[in-house]
Amino acid sequence: MGQNHTLLIGAVAYDPKVIPIWDIIREYYRKHDFALDYVLFSNYEAQVDALLEGFIDIAWNTNVAYVRIQRRLEGKAKALAMRDTDIGFTSKIIARTDSGIESLADLKGKRLALGSADSGQAAILPYHYVKTSGIDPEKDLTLLRFDLDVGKHGDTGTSELEVVRALREGEADAGAVGDSTWIRLLEQGQVDTREIRAVWTSPDYSHCNFTALPSLDDALAERFRELLFAMDPADPDIRNMMEMEGLNEWVKAEGAGLDGYRVLFDAMADQGL
Amino acid sequence: MDVHGLTPDRQLDLGDIPAGPDLFLLVRNALQRTEQGQILELISTVPQIKNDLQSWCRLHRHRFLMALDGGDHYRFLIRSGTAALDKPDWGIRLPLRKGGKLDIRDWFEGRVGELREHASSYVGFVPRGAVAEPGIPDFGFTLNRKDDVWSDNLLDLYEQAKAGQWNATEDIDWEALPQLPEDLEWAVCQIMTFLAENEYSALYIPAKFMARINPHYIEALMYLSTLIQDESRHIEAFTKRALAGGGGLQYSSTLTERSLHSLFIQEDYFKSSFLLHVLGEGTFLDLLTFIEQHSPDPVTRQVVTLAKIDEGRHVAYGIGHVRHILQQHPGMAKALVEAADERNEYLNGADAGDNSHVMEALAILAGGGRDPGRLKAGFIQVGKLKTVMYEHRVQRLLQIGLDRETAEAISKSHTPNFM
Numbered sequence: 001m002g003q004n005h006t007l008l009i010g011a012v013a014y015d016p017k018v019i020p021i022w023d024i025i026r027e028y029y030r031k032h033d034f035a036l037d038y039v040l041f042s043n044y045e046a047q048v049d050a051l052l053e054g055f056i057d058i059a060w061n062t063n064v065a066y067v068r069i070q071r072r073l074e075g076k077a078k079a080l081a082m083r084d085t086d087i088g089f090t091s092k093i094i095a096r097t098d099s100g101i102e103s104l105a106d107l108k109g110k111r112l113a114l115g116s117a118d119s120g121q122a123a124i125l126p127y128h129y130v131k132t133s134g135i136d137p138e139k140d141l142t143l144l145r146f147d148l149d150v151g152k153h154g155d156t157g158t159s160e161l162e163v164v165r166a167l168r169e170g171e172a173d174a175g176a177v178g179d180s181t182w183i184r185l186l187e188q189g190q191v192d193t194r195e196i197r198a199v200w201t202s203p204d205y206s207h208c209n210f211t212a213l214p215s216l217d218d219a220l221a222e223r224f225r226e227l228l229f230a231m232d233p234a235d236p237d238i239r240n241m242m243e244m245e246g247l248n249e250w251v252k253a254e255g256a257g258l259d260g261y262r263v264l265f266d267a268m269a270d271q272g273l
Numbered sequence: 274m275d276v277h278g279l280t281p282d283r284q285l286d287l288g289d290i291p292a293g294p295d296l297f298l299l300v301r302n303a304l305q306r307t308e309q310g311q312i313l314e315l316i317s318t319v320p321q322i323k324n325d326l327q328s329w330c331r332l333h334r335h336r337f338l339m340a341l342d343g344g345d346h347y348r349f350l351i352r353s354g355t356a357a358l359d360k361p362d363w364g365i366r367l368p369l370r371k372g373g374k375l376d377i378r379d380w381f382e383g384r385v386g387e388l389r390e391h392a393s394s395y396v397g398f399v400p401r402g403a404v405a406e407p408g409i410p411d412f413g414f415t416l417n418r419k420d421d422v423w424s425d426n427l428l429d430l431y432e433q434a435k436a437g438q439w440n441a442t443e444d445i446d447w448e449a450l451p452q453l454p455e456d457l458e459w460a461v462c463q464i465m466t467f468l469a470e471n472e473y474s475a476l477y478i479p480a481k482f483m484a485r486i487n488p489h490y491i492e493a494l495m496y497l498s499t500l501i502q503d504e505s506r507h508i509e510a511f512t513k514r515a516l517a518g519g520g521g522l523q524y525s526s527t528l529t530e531r532s533l534h535s536l537f538i539q540e541d542y543f544k545s546s547f548l549l550h551v552l553g554e555g556t557f558l559d560l561l562t563f564i565e566q567h568s569p570d571p572v573t574r575q576v577v578t579l580a581k582i583d584e585g586r587h588v589a590y591g592i593g594h595v596r597h598i599l600q601q602h603p604g605m606a607k608a609l610v611e612a613a614d615e616r617n618e619y620l621n622g623a624d625a626g627d628n629s630h631v632m633e634a635l636a637i638l639a640g641g642g643r644d645p646g647r648l649k650a651g652f653i654q655v656g657k658l659k660t661v662m663y664e665h666r667v668q669r670l671l672q673i674g675l676d677r678e679t680a681e682a683i684s685k686s687h688t689p690n691f692m
Contacts, residue, residue, distance in 0.1 A: 088331050092324075179328040186325060189294040193321070201324045236395075239408055248334045248355075 006035040007224060009210075010047045010056040013040040014155035017244045024241040032227050043151025044118075048072075051213065058224070061211045062153035063120045064273075067264050069211055076214040079258060080221060081228050083247035086207040087257045090179045091126045093200040094164070097193075099173040104133045104200050112137070113144040113163040113175035118273075119154025120207070120264055121178030122163065128267035129202050144172050157181050167196050174199070180246070206260025209253045225252070279338065279350060281314035283307050289318045292325040300326070300351075304335060305406075307353040312338070315349040323349065330354075361404045377492065378428045392417050392489030401489050414487040416542055420601055422486050422493040424593030430586050431492060434499035437586070439579055441510040450517055450572040456643040457569045462520035463634035464564060465573075468580075469511040470525055471557065471691075474533040475587070476504035478549050482542050496590065503583040510576045517572070524630040528620075535619045543598060543605065544612035547673075550591020552613070552683075555669045556691045558584050559662045567639045567654070592672055599674040606675055613683045628691075662691065 007029075011022055022038040029036035039056055041047040044065040051059040052072055058080065059065065069077045093112075095101035101110060107130065115122025123145070130137055137143060146162040154160070163175035164185065182198060185191045210228075212221060228250045231238050242248065251257065267273075285303045290296045300315065307313050315326070323340050326349055330337040338350040362383040370376050381388065385402035394417055397409040416422055424430075453461070479497045486494055515522050536553065539545040561581040568574035598605055632655060637643050640651025663684055670680035 084334070085332060090328060090331075092328070180332055183297075183325065183329050183332055186292050187294055187297045187329075191293075193291045193293055197321055198324055201328065234407070236408070236411075 003033075003035055003220065003223075005220070006037050007058065007220065008056045009036065009038045009058045009060060010050055011038055011040055011060040012044055012047055012152060012155065013042060014149070014152045021241050021244050024237050028231065028238065029227060034223060034227055036224075044153050045151060051211065054213065054215075057216055058210050058212045061209060062155065063205070063207055063209075063261055063264050064118055064124065064153045064268070066209055066211050066261060067268055070261075070265075073214065078212045078214060078216065078221065079253035079261075080210040080212055081225055081250050082206065082209040082253045082257055083245065084249050084251050085180070085247050086209065087251070087260060088204040089121065089207040089260070090204055091121045091129070091202040092177055092179055092182045092198040093126065093130075093174055093202075094167065094177060094182065094196055095174040095199045096167050096170070097195055097197055101174050101199055104130060104135065106199075107135055107174055108140045110173040111142040111144060111171070113146065113166045113172035115146055115148075115159030115163055115176065116150055116152070116154050117145060117147050118150055118152075119159060119178075120205075121181075122154050122160050122176050124267050124271060124273065125202060125205060125264065126176030128263065128270065131270070154178070164191060164196065203263070204256075204260060205263050206257055209257075279312060281350065282311035284314045284316065287315055287317040287319075287322075291319055292322045296322065297329060300329070301333070304333075304351065304353050304355070305358050308357045309353055309355060311353055311357075313351045313353060315351065316343075316346055317349065318346050320347055323347070326351070358406065359404045362402065377431060377495075388419065389489065390419050392419075392487040394487070396487060396489055398488055401491060414485055416482070416486045416490075419490060420598055421542060422490050422594070424590050424597055426589055426593040427492055427496050430590055430593075431496040431499060434496065434503070434583075434586055437582060438499075438502070439506070441506050441513060441576075444579070445510065445513075445572060445575055447513075447517055447572060449570075451570050453518060453569055454642065456637055457641075458518050458520045459523070460634040460637035461518070461569065461573050462515045463523040463630050464638065465511045465515035466523045466525060467529065467628075467631045467634075468561075469508050469515070469522070470529055471533065471553075472504045472507045472511065474536055475549065475554065476501055476508065478536055478539075478545060481537075482545065485542070500587055500590070503587070507580045507583065510580065514573060514576050518570075523634075526628050526630060528628050529631075531620055535616045539612065539616075541608070541612070543595070544608060546591050547595050547609050548612055548616065550587050551595055551669055551673060552666065552687060553691075554584050554587045554591065556662050556666060556687065558588060559658065559665055560691055563635070563654075563658045563661075564638065569638065569641075588669070592669060596673045603674075606679065609675070610679060610683060613686055617686050663687075 011018060018040060026036055026038060039050070041050065044062060047056070047059050047061070048065050048068050050056045051069060059069070061069070066079065093104065093107070099110065101107060112130070114126060117123050127137055135141065144166060146159040146166070148159040148162060149156045160177040160181045163172070163177055166172040167175050179201070186193070231250065233239050233242055233248070283303060283306065285299060287296060287299065290299070303313055327337045330351055334354040336352040336354055338352055341348040365383045367375060367379050367382060370379070383402065387401070394411055394414060395409045397405070397412055399405040399409065480501055483494055483497055488494070512522065536545070536548055539548060558581060561577050561584065565574055565577045565581065568577065595609070635655050635658070636648050636651030638651065639654035640647035640649070666684040666687060667677070667680045670683055671677065675683070
C-alpha cells in the first residue's frame with residue numbers, strides 16, 4: 001500500500017530459534033501487505049552501529065544496546081514497542097542457604113558470582129543495586145565474573161547457568177541472575193530451594209525494545225506498530241513465535257516501560273560502560 | 274494495597290511445599306480454573322515463596338496483588354490475567370440398561386454428546402468431551418466431517434459386533450472334521466485360500482483409513498476396529514480350515530490380486546467404503562451362502578456361517594454410510610459410478626485371465642465331486658450363483674439410493690473376482 005521501502009529490522013542471532021521467530025514475523029507482515037525483512041547480527045555492538053549508520057531501520061535491542069544508542073543520539077531515538085514481559089523485569093540475588101546470606105547487607109565479605117559483563121540482568125544492574133545499597137563491590141566482595149557469550153548481552157543465559165553452577169558447587173556464596181532464568185530453573189526443578197534460594201529481588205526495570213532512529217517515517221512506524229499489536233496469539237504460528245520469543249503480547253514503549261530504562265543509564269555511566 | 278473489597282474466588286492450600294516444579298504446577302493449574310480477573314488465594318507456611326511467586330506471576334501474565342501475614346501461615350492473592358479453560362462436565366451419570374448394562378448408545382450426554390457435523394482439525398487425541406488447553410498441533414486428520422464416516426446404524430452395529438465376537442481356536446468344532454474325498458478336500462482348500470486372500474484386503478483397507486479419521490468421531494473408529502478384528506479372525510479361521518484336514522493353502526490368481534490391489538489403492542474413503550463394503554463384501558455374502566449350502570462337512574459350514582454373520586454387519590455399515598452421504602448429497606452418486614469405472618479400467622488394462630482355480634473348486638463343491646457329470650451340474654450351480662450375486666447387488670445399490678439404471682450398470686460391470 002504505497003510502501004516503496006522494505007522496512008529492515010535487525011536482530012541478534014543468540015540462538016537457532018531466532019530464525020523461525022523472524023521468519024514468522026516477516027511472513028505475518030507480508031500477509032498484511034507490509035514489506036519487511038530482517039538481518040541477523042552476531043553481536044549487539046554491530047547492530048547498534050548498523051542502526052546508527054542507517055543500514056537497518058529498526059533494531060530489536062536489549063536494554064544495554066538501547067542505552068548505547070540513546071547516548072549516541074542524545075536521547076532522540078524512538079522506542080517503538082516491547083514485549084509485555086520486558087516491563088517489570090527484575091534481577092535476583094540468589095544465595096546458598098548455608099551461607100547465612102538473607103539480605104544485601106549480608107553479602108559483605110562474601111563471594112558474589114556475576115554473569116556476562118554486558119548482561120544487564122546478570123551483571124550491570126545487580127552490581128549497581130549492590131553498590132547503591134552501600135556495599136562497594138570491588139572492596140567488600142570477592143567478585144567472580146563469568147563472561148560468556150560477550151556481545152549477546154546475556155541473551156543466551158549461559159552465564160547465568162554458570163552462576164547457578166558456581167553456587168551449587170560452592171565456588172560462590174551468592175550470585176546474580178535475571179528473574180526469568182531463575183523462575184525457569186525453579187519450574188524445571190533444576191534448583192533445589194533447600195540449597196539455593198533467592199534472597200533479594202531488585203526493583204523493576206525494562207528489558208528489550210524495538211529502537212528506531214528519529215528519522216524513521218512516522219506513518220511507516222505507526223503501521224509497523226499497528227500490525228505488531230494486532231498479532232493474534234490464537235494463530236498457531238503467532239503463538240509459536242510468541243512462545244519462542246517469550247511474550248504474551250506486544251505493548252507500546254511508554255510510561256513505566258520507558259521509565260524502566262533510567263536505572264540502566266545511571267548504572268552504565270557509573271561503571272564506564 | 275487495600276485489602277478491602279478483595280474476595281478470593283478460589284483457594285489453594287500449599288502447606289509447606291517450597292518454590293519449585295510442584296508448587297508452580299499447582300498454582301498454574303488452579304489459575305487455569307480461575308476466570309480472568311478473578312482472585313486466587315494461596316495459603317502457605319513458607320514465607321520465602323513470596324518473591325518467587327511475584328516473578329512467576331509477571332512472566333505468566335498474572336497479577337500478584339498482596340501478601341498477608343496470618344501468624345503461622347501466609348496468604349497470597351493473585352488476580353488471574355489469562356482466560357480460564359472451559360469448564361469440563363461434572364455430575365453426569367449415565368443411565369444403565371436392563372441387566373446393569375452401560376450401552377454406548379447412552380453415552381451421548383453433556384460435552385461427550387456434542388457431536389459436530391464438522392470437527393476441528395486441531396483436536397489431537399483429546400477425547401470428545403474433555404477440555405483441551407490451547408495450542409494442540411495439527412495431527413493431519415483428513416476425514417473431519419461426520420458425513421465422511423458416520424452411519425445411522427453405526428452404534429447398533431458396534432454393540433452387536435462386540436457381542437458377536439467368536440474365537441477361531443475353540444468356538445469351531447474342529448474335532449468334527451471328517452476325512453473328505455480328496456477332490457472335495459482340495460475344493461474346500463482352494464476356496465479357503467481365496468476367502469482368506471480377500472479378507473486380507475478387507476483388513477488392510479479400513480485400517481489404512483482409520484488413522485485419517487478425526488478422533489471426534491471415535492465411535493466410527495471403535496466400530497472399524499471390530500471390523501478389523503473380524504477380518505483377522507476370518508483369515509485365521511479360513512487358513513486353519515485349509516490346514517486342518519491335511520490339505521493346505523492352494524492357488525492365488527493374478528486376477529484376484531489385481532482386483533484387490535484396485536481396492537487397496539483407492540484413496541477416497543467414500544468410494545472405498547462403497548467398493549469394499551457394499552459391492553465387495555455384499556457379493557462376498559452371496560458367495561459364503563453358496564459355500565454354506567454346498568459345504569461337504571460341518572466344520573467348513575460352521576466357519577462360513579460365523580463369518581457370514583460378521584460380514585453382514587460390514588455390509589450394513591457400508592450401506593448405511595453410503596446411503597447417509599447420498600441422502601445429504603445426491604450428486605455424489607456420480608462418484609460411485611466413477612469409482613466402479615476406474616476400477617474396471619484398471620482391471621481391463623491387462624489380460625489377467627480368470628479366477629479359474631476358484632471356479633473349478635466351486636463347481637466341484639456344488640456338484641459333489643470331480644467327475645464330468647458332477648462338474649457339469651456344479652458349473653450350472655455356479656452360473657446360478659452369479660445371477661443371484663447380480664440381483665442382490667442391484668438390490669443393495671437400490672438400497673443405498675441409486676436409481677435402477679445406474680444400479681444395473683454398476684452391477685453388470687462388477688469384477689468377476691466377486692469382491
